[in-house]
Structures are given as structure tokens and as C-alpha cells.
Amino acid sequence: MIAIELGRQQLDQGFFPSRWEKTTKAEKAFLRHMAVDEEDGSSTSELADRAGKKQSSMTMTRSALISKGIICAPSTGRVAFTLPGMADYITRLSQD
Template sequence: MTVFLPGGCSIAVRRGEQLGGCVYFLQEFGKAIWHTAPASPFDAEDAHSAVEEGRRALDDGFFPSRWTRATDRERRYLRAIAETGEPTPRSGKVAAAMGVATTAVSDVRDSAIKKGLIWSPEHGRIAFTVPGMADFIRRQPTA
């Protein structure tokens, strides 16, 4: 039987909640704890290690599968979204951060929406379709 000592399970769940509650992410953290923990019961240190390993796994597969689908121009747009630090920035703010008018990037916005990279939760605003994407993009080197 596997048991979490006090704090162990809540650490992974809290990190999962920070990433938007995506069940797949929690599964990655759960898989990681089996790889990192020396034995059961799992403690807080095991959970912290598992969260880091889980993040690396997401950075190696889940997020790049989206990032590599984007063209260079779309990546610049996605990076501008990420760098606002807002979950749903205004399209105009993103364009301004790129130094262009909103109309100059409307085509790249549309193509990123069609690829499922971003969506429009309300008129004039955009957001990533998966939680944690902005953090992943900010960890990527700039060209």
C-alpha cells in the first residue's frame, strides 16, 4: 500500500492547481513520484522532487509539442502574450508590446487560434489554451 505522509500529497495537488488543475499534469507528477521516491510512504521532499521531475517531463514533451507547431512569427506573438504576465491580456496590449498595431498581428493571432495554441475568452482578450504555457515560453531562450 502506498501512503503519503502529511504534506506530501498536498504539494503535488497544489502545484497541479497552480497549473490550472489539468489532470494530465497531476498524472505526470504522480508518475514522477514513483521514479523519484526511494520508498513508500512518500513525504514532502519526495513530492517536491516529483513536481520538479514532472515539470521537466512536461517541458520535454507536452509544451514543446505546441511550441514547435508555431511559426517564428507566431512564437514572437506567443512570447509577447507570455511576457504580459496576465492570464488574459488584451490583444492591443500584446500588439503594443511587439511595437505594432493590433491590425498588424490579427492574422498571426487568427492562425495561432486555428492551431489551438490560444483562444479568445472574451472580445479583445486572448489566453493560452493550456495552463502553464506562458511559464514554459518564458523559460525558452529568445532568438
């Protein structure tokens, strides 16, 4: 347990923030919506519903996050975090 907590603290202090800080306001909102689904990946239509937007209006944000290597599209209509633990990090950020 102590090793897991130490590992998380190290990731929280460098790895995750460096990715998070490279995102725009719109990208951060997209990632927060994704974090709700944790590590399971997200349906792009559900993300649009959560954001109250049309799915087509989120395409540029989705593409930018894929280009930055933060998310991937494992199948049609789905996105997932490429970084294990990123969803948990975003959830913890939102609680602060």
C-alpha cells in the first residue's frame, strides 16, 4: 500500500500535471467528462450529452487530445485515456 501511494504521489507531482498543463480549457472539460467513466473508456455520444453539445462540435477537441497522446480511439465512437491513472488524477483534481 505504501509503495502504491508513493508511486501515485510521484505521478501526481510530475507526469500527470505535465500532460494536464498542456491542455486547453475545452480539452480539460472533455477530459473531466471522460474521467466519469474512469479507465473503461467513454462513448463519444455520451461525452457530448454530458457536455450539452453536439458530438460534431467536439471533434476538434478530441483530435487535439489524440495528437497530444492523452487519449486514443480504441474503436469507432469510443475514446480512452492512454495514461493509466489519468482518470483518477483528474477526478482528484476536481475534488480539490
